[in-house]
Amino acid sequence: MIVENNLKNISIILIIFFLPFLDFLKNNINEIDIILGKSFFFLILILFSILLILSITINYFFKKKYFFKILLSVILAYWILFKHNLLKIVIKSLFDKFDTILSEYNSEISLLLLIALSLCISIIIFKNNLFFKKFIFIFFFLTFFTSIFQIIIFDKESNIEKKNDINYLDYPDNLNEKKENIYFFILDAMQPIEEFEKYYKIDMKYFLKHVENKNFTYFKNTSNIYDNTTHSLSAFFYLNKIYNDKNKLNEKTKVLYPSILREKNKSDLLINLTNLGYEFKWIGNFFAYCPKFNLKYCLNKNQNSIIDSYLYINFFRQSPIIPIIMKLGSIFNFNFDKYIFYKVNNGMGRLTDFLKQDKFINKPTFYFIHHMSPHWPYITTEDCSFKHYPGNKNYDGYKSAYLCTIKKVGETIDFLHKFDPNSTVVFQSDHNWVMSRNKKEKKMIFSLMKVNESCNFSKNVTMHNVNTLRLIFSCMTGNNPNYLIN
Numbered sequence: 001m002i003v004e005n006n007l008k009n010i011s012i013i014l015i016i017f018f019l020p021f022l023d024f025l026k027n028n029i030n031e032i033d034i035i036l037g038k039s040f041f042f043l044i045l046i047l048f049s050i051l052l053i054l055s056i057t058i059n060y061f062f063k064k065k066y067f068f069k070i071l072l073s074v075i076l077a078y079w080i081l082f083k084h085n086l087l088k089i090v091i092k093s094l095f096d097k098f099d100t101i102l103s104e105y106n107s108e109i110s111l112l113l114l115i116a117l118s119l120c121i122s123i124i125i126f127k128n129n130l131f132f133k134k135f136i137f138i139f140f141f142l143t144f145f146t147s148i149f150q151i152i153i154f155d156k157e158s159n160i161e162k163k164n165d166i167n168y169l170d171y172p173d174n175l176n177e178k179k180e181n182i183y184f185f186i187l188d189a190m191q192p193i194e195e196f197e198k199y200y201k202i203d204m205k206y207f208l209k210h211v212e213n214k215n216f217t218y219f220k221n222t223s224n225i226y227d228n229t230t231h232s233l234s235a236f237f238y239l240n241k242i243y244n245d246k247n248k249l250n251e252k253t254k255v256l257y258p259s260i261l262r263e264k265n266k267s268d269l270l271i272n273l274t275n276l277g278y279e280f281k282w283i284g285n286f287f288a289y290c291p292k293f294n295l296k297y298c299l300n301k302n303q304n305s306i307i308d309s310y311l312y313i314n315f316f317r318q319s320p321i322i323p324i325i326m327k328l329g330s331i332f333n334f335n336f337d338k339y340i341f342y343k344v345n346n347g348m349g350r351l352t353d354f355l356k357q358d359k360f361i362n363k364p365t366f367y368f369i370h371h372m373s374p375h376w377p378y379i380t381t382e383d384c385s386f387k388h389y390p391g392n393k394n395y396d397g398y399k400s401a402y403l404c405t406i407k408k409v410g411e412t413i414d415f416l417h418k419f420d421p422n423s424t425v426v427f428q429s430d431h432n433w434v435m436s437r438n439k440k441e442k443k444m445i446f447s448l449m450k451v452n453e454s455c456n457f458s459k460n461v462t463m464h465n466v467n468t469l470r471l472i473f474s475c476m477t478g479n480n481p482n483y484l485i486n
Helices: 002-027 029-035 038-060 069-080 084-097 101-126 130-153 193-200 205-213 229-238 268-275 309-318 319-330 347-355 395-419 463-475
Strands: 180-187 279-283 364-373 379-380 386-389 426-427 445-451
Touching: 002 038, 002 069, 002 130, 002 309, 038 069, 038 309, 069 101, 084 101, 084 309, 101 130, 101 386, 130 229, 180 309, 180 347, 180 395, 180 463, 205 395, 229 268, 229 463, 268 279, 309 319, 347 364, 379 395, 379 445, 386 395, 395 426
Parallel strands: 180 364, 180 426, 279 364
Antiparallel strands: 379 386, 426 445
């Protein structure tokens, strides 16, 4: 009887423990092949060890043997804490209706309620309430197997409507010449130089003269097709508009960036690069992180290490652990932006660090670098040293981030001029700054590039992301650019 009860206790404890992991897999079902790696299983082992050690420590202070009750209470409290984000959203929406100041403390109120609930449940467990024991046993068993069933039957491509007549834009190679590397930098939220000069009263002629001497061309009055990252970079990979005249997504463009970079998805850009013998390498940022989507595109080879901070942060996002750590960091003057965003979002720096190690890939390569600046968070001074500027509409923060980005662009150009002089290099933004007054202004972008001498620019064509790619493909293959006309 004792053995049977112990087995039942162990089974329900393990089931409750694994539920947050199953919820995490369900919420990120399209990335399950990326999640199920060393770091994920290491997290399971470490987290269970911590909870087990905590239970043993608590049990040590009791004279009687309450171990399984204590362990069950600890595991239930751990599961309850992963409902923090859900409860926080509910509380915020409730308080917002009554326009009360308590809405600002939704996270703290949620945490207090969950702690109170955990204590109540622990008391019920220690009182040997038979009904409650049966309830949690049935409830968690049903929840566990429902989650398992949902994960097993999920079709990873269920959100993609398949059609046999989808046509991809094709650039057949009519020249059969040696292909050079292509470096395409997306400078997130980088406004046009002329707009920056006008607002901040800063003369940028020194920069324009410097890049002109390195055979770069800057394009004024450039507007992108869309006014946000998701749509602009989706169009980037499809080499086309993603919405039709009725403002609905086209049939073949339903999978948007960055999901388009997952292994089984196809895009016009990657199809053409493959046909032309190119490798594709991606340097993302904290918001669109390469290992989260497709390891084969990642520039560095050590991304599948046992410690994956991105995965861990996303796993604990539903719990109060991340807000608590951030709060403790601010109390002890430890800024997580410096150790997370500062390095990961510096795409240009990560690329040059990689290339300086002479890690040339044997075949021609298209490097897609999504540099997360001067977009918020603003965490650099003008000389690119670390400084945190609070808020996403911080004009001083944007100014410093912009000038730091200009500095890095200049340094990257100088480096590539010596390291890979025959390459094609493009620096463009995906949209304008967050302080834009309207959609038209939000579409205005920074556009700077160096392409093959045989490429002829048309003054009547807007050189946004898609037209720039179409120009590059036409020049290397001897085809008509077939520009998009806004």
